[in-house]
Amino acid sequence: MTTIPTTELFWVILTAYVFFVLGAGLFFARNNQSTEDFFFGGRRFSWWLIGMSMLATGVGSHSFAKYASKGFEYGFSSTMTYMNDWFFMPLLLFGWIPIIYYMQVNSIPEYFERRFNSTVRNLSTVTMLLYLIGYIGIGLLALGSLLQPILGWEINTIIIVVAVISGVYVSLGGQTAIIFTDFLQGVILLFAGLLIFGLGIAYIGGFDLFWDNLSTTNKLPLADFNSPPDFNFVGIFWQDGVVGSVGFAFMNQAVIMRFLASRSVVHARRATMMNVLVFLPIGTVAVSNSGWIARAIANINPNIIPETTNPNGIFTVVASLVSNSEPIFAFLVAAVVAALMSSLDSQINASAAVAVNDVYTPLSKNPSEKTRLRVSMLTSLLVTFIGIQAAFLFAQYGTIYEAHGAFHSVVTPPMVTVIFLGIFWQRFSSRAAILTFLLGAVFIFLGIQYPQFFVQPFSHGIEYVEAKPWSYIRALYNVFACTTIGVIVTLLTTKPGNDHYEKIKGLTLWTIKDGPEYFKGSTVNENAGSKITFNGEMIEVAKNTSNEINLPQRLMDELGAKEGDFAYISDVRWYYGGLKSTHANIGKCSSNNNIQISENVQSHGQFDLSKKIFIELEL
DSSP states (O other): OOOOOOOHHHHHHHHHHHHHHHHHHHHHGGGOSSHHHHHHTTSOBOHHHHHHHHHHHHSOHHHHHHHHHHHHHHGGGGGGGTSOOSTTHHHIIIIIHHHHHHTTOOSHHHHHHHHTOHHHHHHHHHHHHHHHHHHHHHHHHHHHHHHHHHHOOOHHHHHHHHHHHHHHHHHHHHHHHHHHHHHHHHHHHHHHHHHHHHHHHHHHTSHHHHHHTSOTGGGOSSOOSSOSTTSOHHHHIIIIIIIIHHHHHHTOHHHHHHHHHBSSHHHHHHHHHHIIIIIHHHHHHHHHHHHHHHHHHHHHOTTTSOTTSOGGGHHHHHHHHHOSSHHHHHHHHHHHHHHHHHHHHHHHHHHHHHHIIIIIHHHSSSOOHHHHHHHHHHHHHHHHHHHHHHHHHHTTSSOHHHHHHHHHHHHHHHHHHHHHHHHHOTTOOHHHHHHHHHHHHHHHHHHHHOHHHHTGGGSTTOOOOSSSTTTTTHHHHHHHHHHHHHHHHHHHSOOOOHHHHHHTTTSSGGGGGGHHHHHHTSOOOTTTTOEEEEEGGGEEEESSOOOEEEOOHHHHHHHTOOTTOEEEEEESOGGGTTTTEEEEEEOSOOSSSSEEEEHHHHHHHOOOTTSEEEEEEOO
8 A cells, every 4th residue: 555645734734623623512511501402403503504504514525435436436427416406305395394394303213103103103213224324334444544545544543543533523512513514524524525626627737738639428417227236327316316315404413403403494405405505516526526636637747647546535635736736635634534534423413312312212211311410411322332343344355435335225215115105195104104114124134135026127228247246226126115005005005194283283284384383382473583672781681491581571562472472683793604603582571661581592692792683483
């Protein structure tokens, strides 16, 4: 293995970044007063902060490793795996997001218990933990592969060191630390990804030379429909576009927690649209282009980048070639570390949320909030350790892309099927959900063991390779098997009575209109969205623990508010992204001309009372 030489300056820059991330964890730890803060950041953040944070969660070091490697092997078609999110956006924006937000669902397994029963919750908990820990393992393996040419260490050693750093800072800071550091890391990874493109073009000698030294096949946006066996359009569509992307948006607890950390459904929708329509297209170029640069360089001079170069580390190879100074190279490597941290921190935090909310709390006898918070921090460390073992397992695959794809296609289909049928088909039964998990797992296993019998009918003419038989199109077979089981069992089950539809109010697309009223606990105010601004000096902080704000009658009239309404309160410093804000209920009119809030509201909101404050009526 060839090691890329580094200097002391490189290590100073990289070490400074690591200490910055750890410092952020310590700084934001002071915001964690409850598991609500630790897992959801107090549910108060603005769309632009959440949107960039979602990008950083989705674009991890595995993205730089996966898509750069495919860019090196196949050119621009490497991007087709990233451009699949548009077709399910309406279902996400107007179905899933308002369901989980208004119904105050804290985890996917919790949704399954409320929609079906506790057995479905238990099955989904196991599946969700496997999914999240697998993501942690993939991220650790990816960064290990990218750093190995620089450090010269054994990849297992790199995985352990990175995991310890990540686990410590997430355990300290929770969701607030994740959101704010991910915002910065999202900016860094986008800038670094585009910077390496510019440096690569300059290294080659201009865009014309870059373009001319890519073959016609390298310039195509999509791969051939069913060839080659290890990278074709139809296989990638079903594996990444349907199972991967839909699974990531609808069942990834880390993404769900981003939605729930938003200040409202409106802000969660805005963040999602900004992420899919703006950030992801830019991110696609950022993570893939080093592979395109490498392909052009290899075509110009194979001695510089031989065809035998390990695709997993192609980003690092290109970064070392095109960087014209040590600080720039260190920055590019730090950006990849940022990409890992921004994905890994979210998956660790999400794993801990599922473990605490869906395993520890149901088994414990009414644990205190302080105990739950302590268990949450310890669980973050535990899932990090298990993620290390997953990384060692995934290291047995040829490339990170193949490892990630195989993982997605096996673990995701049962959960995605139950979510979709549960949301869009009110009759879908608990028995069908249980058998979708259990029999679905059986058919997935049979497809792995006997692909020529089970998977071949779905192969679309893709060539059979014994070492990796239809590894991509297997996702289609798995989704078909799970969906067929769910539909057949439901149709064979007695049609439920009216009490069933009453039970699932707000939990399906057809009953979503009941969600806002459930969230508020009373009828929604028709003046929702109205807003007033006033001087912070008007606020009196009362010594009580209620979650109320009391307004004088004139401000109640101006806001159009009624007692019991739900409101968002913030000082006017928008650039904090909601850190200096909170939600509260409108109480009775204050007895004087001042605005009264409780110590509890002020503690969570952390308002600067010397500045302007605004209140927006939400429900």
